[in-house]
Structures are given as C-alpha cells and as structure tokens.
Amino acid sequence: MKNENIPADIKSKSLKEAKEEIDTILDKLESQNADLSNFMNDYQRLIHLNKYIENLFREKSKEISSTEK
Numbered sequence: 001m002k003n004e005n006i007p008a009d010i011k012s013k014s015l016k017e018a019k020e021e022i023d024t025i026l027d028k029l030e031s032q033n034a035d036l037s038n039f040m041n042d043y044q045r046l047i048h049l050n051k052y053i054e055n056l057f058r059e060k061s062k063e064i065s066s067t068e069k
Helices: 015-030 036-068
Strands: none
C-alpha cells in the first residue's frame, strides 16, 4: 500500500493519536457484541493506520541513518 492511499485524516494524526485509534478499533472488534457489518471498514482503517505508523518509523529511521554518516 502506497502512502498516497492513506486517507488524509490519518496522515494528519500524531503517532500517539494513530496508536490510540488502533487500540479503540481493536477493543471494538474484540468485543462480543461487535457489529460485523462494519468489520471490513474497521479492518481497512486498521490497515491504513498500521501503514501510516510503519511509514513514520521508516522516515525516522532514514533520518537517523543520514545523521549518523
């Protein structure tokens, strides 16, 4: 998934905000009265949030590597 596919509202989140949203969605999906009709939407949102966090870490890693040279 390319960075361009990540919704703008996710791209504007801090790392902490993205993690908190992931925790909220996971709690919702793990509850016994989870609404399965929204499952796919929630799952897609999790994938986008995860990719966003992965991109943040990758960018930070590149930044750290370039300053060490």
